[in-house]
Amino acid sequence: MRRSAMFIFISLLLCIAILQGCTDSTNKELVTGDVIFEDFDYTTLPSHWTITNRNDIFWSLTTNPGFLTIITQPADVHETANNPVNFFLREIPYENYQFTARIEIFPERDFEQAGILIWENEDNYIRLGRVHAFDAQAIEAAVEVATAYTTVIENIDPITEVYLRLINLNNQVSYYYSADGEEWIEVGNRTWVNYSKPIIGLYAISPVSDRAIEAKFDYIQVEELKWEAVE
Numbered sequence: 173m174r175r176s177a178m179f180i181f182i183s184l185l186l187c188i189a190i191l192q193g194c195t196d197s198t199n200k201e202l203v204t205g206d207v208i209f210e211d212f213d214y215t216t217l218p219s220h221w222t223i224t225n226r227n228d229i230f231w232s233l234t235t236n237p238g239f240l241t242i243i244t245q246p247a248d249v250h251e252t253a254n255n256p257v258n259f260f261l262r263e264i265p266y267e268n269y270q271f272t273a274r275i276e277i278f279p280e281r282d283f284e285q286a287g288i289l290i291w292e293n294e295d296n297y298i299r300l301g302r303v304h305a306f307d308a309q310a311i312e313a314a315v316e317v318a319t320a321y322t323t324v325i326e327n328i329d330p331i332t333e334v335y336l337r338l339i340n341l342n343n344q345v346s347y348y349y350s351a352d353g354e355e356w357i358e359v360g361n362r363t364w365v366n367y368s369k370p371i372i373g374l375y376a377i378s379p380v381s382d383r384a385i386e387a388k389f390d391y392i393q394v395e396e397l398k399w400e401a402v403e
């Protein structure tokens with residue numbers, strides 16, 4: 173890698189979590205552009221959402237008003253076990269972005285989980301979940317590439333409310349979570365992706381316990397990130 177390219181790369185790494193005051197070697201600054209905010213404060217799902225393997229018995233916009241509620245089912249997209257029941261997907265108009273969601277779930281058996289996605293298809297995706305894994309409460313940062321699943325699981329305190337965030341900047345994705353929406357902790361390994369369209373998603377599953385438990389999605393926010401010339 174040429175020195176200037178390396179400098180830009182290192183600059184990106186340094187400022188990916190701190191979205192103000194970042195400049196690169198061409199004197200550009202990373203700023204927030206347009207914002208998509210959806211708080212699920214409606215009773216009819218907008219048409220920009222698609223639902224995979226849709227089963228209307230197990231999701232609702234009215235059970236908990238102001239939330240998208242998904243009832244976990246024995247579903248998953250782990251490696252070749254593809255059965256994504258009620259994964260909510262939507263395309264976004266941004267190349268670089270920060271995707272945040274506030275979720276309430278308390279998983280109590282292994283692999284019960286809810287989380288957020290960056291999606292190409294069932295075998296190529298980024299997944300960040302609030303999960304019960306190996307007898308512990310955890311956050312899981314995962315990526316699947318052509319059915320090969322790679323994961324980092326970090327144990328956390330037994331919280332019900334969680335904020336999850338994925339940042340996609342120049343095709344490098346980083347994973348964060350927060351208990352309060354203010355203090356963010358990076359998890360997992362930053363991952364390179366090159367998907368055909370920017371598609372984000374929400375999911376809640378119970379692939380081993382098969383239990384039906386409630387995952388409440390309070391809102392999503394997607395902030396466009398862009399480089400702007402410094403005056």
Ligand SMILES: [Ca+2]
Binds near residue numbers: 250252253294316
């Ligand atoms: Ca898969």
